[in-house]
Amino acid sequence: MTVTRRIRFNKTKTKLLLDISLAVAFLAALEPSLTGFYWHEWLGIGLGAAFIVHVLLSWSWVTSVTRRFFGRTSGQARLNYVLNQVLLAAMGAVIASGLVISKTLGTADALGISFQASDTWEEIHRWVPQVALIVVGIHLGLHWKWIVSTVQRTVWKPRRRRQTLAQLPRVSARS
Numbered sequence: 001m002t003v004t005r006r007i008r009f010n011k012t013k014t015k016l017l018l019d020i021s022l023a024v025a026f027l028a029a030l031e032p033s034l035t036g037f038y039w040h041e042w043l044g045i046g047l048g049a050a051f052i053v054h055v056l057l058s059w060s061w062v063t064s065v066t067r068r069f070f071g072r073t074s075g076q077a078r079l080n081y082v083l084n085q086v087l088l089a090a091m092g093a094v095i096a097s098g099l100v101i102s103k104t105l106g107t108a109d110a111l112g113i114s115f116q117a118s119d120t121w122e123e124i125h126r127w128v129p130q131v132a133l134i135v136v137g138i139h140l141g142l143h144w145k146w147i148v149s150t151v152q153r154t155v156w157k158p159r160r161r162r163q164t165l166a167q168l169p170r171v172s173a174r175s
């Protein structure tokens with residue numbers, strides 16, 4: 001007899017887990033002294049990759065709002081869209097400036113970037129994360145309902161349903 005286990009890809013759960021990891025990793029990256037520069041730099045690169053996956057998982061939303069931006073769409077969707085663009089630009093600037101000023105990975109040399117890491121790049125890397133933090137806060141606020149309802153649906157409710165099903169045989173045995 002062959003036993004086949006079906007592993008189902010739950011997109012919503014994946015998004016939730018990725019978003020929580022992104023938020024925690026972003027907070028950790030804001031304080032390089034927590035990890036030291038070596039791990040800070042790897043964490044920043046990992047954040048960049050995770051951020052791209054985060055955008056790709058919401059790609060259908062991005063394309064549909066892009067098409068309707070100047071047409072029939074809600075003010076909330078437009079605000080979200082503009083904030084997401086600001087966040088994308090901020091993340092791009094933080095990661096690019098990080099790669100230029102890198103102390104341990106030597107990424108600027110590896111990428112063949114010839115200019116010296118100037119004070120300007122360090123200033124960019126010092127200030128843009130603060131702007132990104134504010135935008136991330138607003139972004140989370142605008143998606144708060146989704147976060148709460150997804151946690152309820154995927155974390156709390158399935159557990160409760162499993163308990164109810166586990167109790168069923170005992171209830172029917174007594175009656």
Ligand code: HEM
Nearest residue numbers: 029030032041044045047094095098099101102103126129
């Ligand atoms: C989203 C990703 C990132 C965030 C939020 C972030 C945030 C920060 C912050 C807040 C600081 C302290 C700035 C200060 O007050 O001096 C810092 C420093 C630093 N970061 Fe990042 N960073 C990120 C990605 C990267 C990456 C990808 C690299 C390199 C590969 C990098 C390299 C550095 C370096 C070398 C410093 C020390 C700068 C100095 O000399 O003070 N960071 N980062």
